[in-house]
Amino acid sequence: MASPTAAPHASTGDTPEESLANRYGGAQRRPSAGVSRRVRLVAALAVVAAVLITTWFALSTSIGKITYKDVGFEVVDDHLTRVTFQVSAPADTQAECDVEVQDAQAAPVGFRTVLVSGLEPGQRSAPGDDTWTYTVDVRTVVRGNTGVVHTCRSL
Missing domain, CATH: 1.20.5 (Single alpha-helices involved in coiled-coils or other helix-helix interfaces)
Incomplete structure (x- = not known):
C-alpha cells in the first residue's frame, strides 16, 4: 500500500522553489528605484x-526705461547747492528729473525740475552710449546738506 503522506512535489518532479512559484506566482519584476x-x-x-x-x-x-544715479553734490553757499547725476535713457527719449536738496534732518530745502534729452548719435562718445551726466544748480532756502535726484520720468 502506498503511503498517503508522500510529498506533493515528489510526484510532479518540481523542486520546492518551483512548487512555491506555482502556488504563489513567480518572482515579479520591481520598478526601478531611479x-x-x-x-x-x-x-x-x-x-x-x-x-x-x-x-x-x-x-x-x-x-x-529711464534710470538715474546720484554722482555727487557740492554745497556752494547757504543758498546754492550743485548736484551732479547720471541719466540712462533711449536716445530719442525726452525726460525730466526732479532734483532735491535736503538739510541735515533730510527735510527738503531746495527743488528743481531739469529737462533731460538724449544726445544725438553724432554727440555720443560711443554708438551704444545712452548715459549722460548732468550738473545743475539748485537754489535753497537754507544751507543744504545733500543733493539727490528724487525721480525721473519720460515726457
Whole structure:
C-alpha cells in the first residue's frame, strides 16, 4: 500500500522553489528605484522654460526705461547747492528729473525740475552710449546738506 503522506512535489518532479512559484506566482519584476527618463526630460524642460520666462521678465522691465544715479553734490553757499547725476535713457527719449536738496534732518530745502534729452548719435562718445551726466544748480532756502535726484520720468 502506498503511503498517503508522500510529498506533493515528489510526484510532479518540481523542486520546492518551483512548487512555491506555482502556488504563489513567480518572482515579479520591481520598478526601478531611479527616476524614469521621461520624468527627467519633463523636469529639464520645465527648468529651461522657467529660466526663459525669468529672463524675459527681467529684460522687459528694464529695456527702454529711464534710470538715474546720484554722482555727487557740492554745497556752494547757504543758498546754492550743485548736484551732479547720471541719466540712462533711449536716445530719442525726452525726460525730466526732479532734483532735491535736503538739510541735515533730510527735510527738503531746495527743488528743481531739469529737462533731460538724449544726445544725438553724432554727440555720443560711443554708438551704444545712452548715459549722460548732468550738473545743475539748485537754489535753497537754507544751507543744504545733500543733493539727490528724487525721480525721473519720460515726457
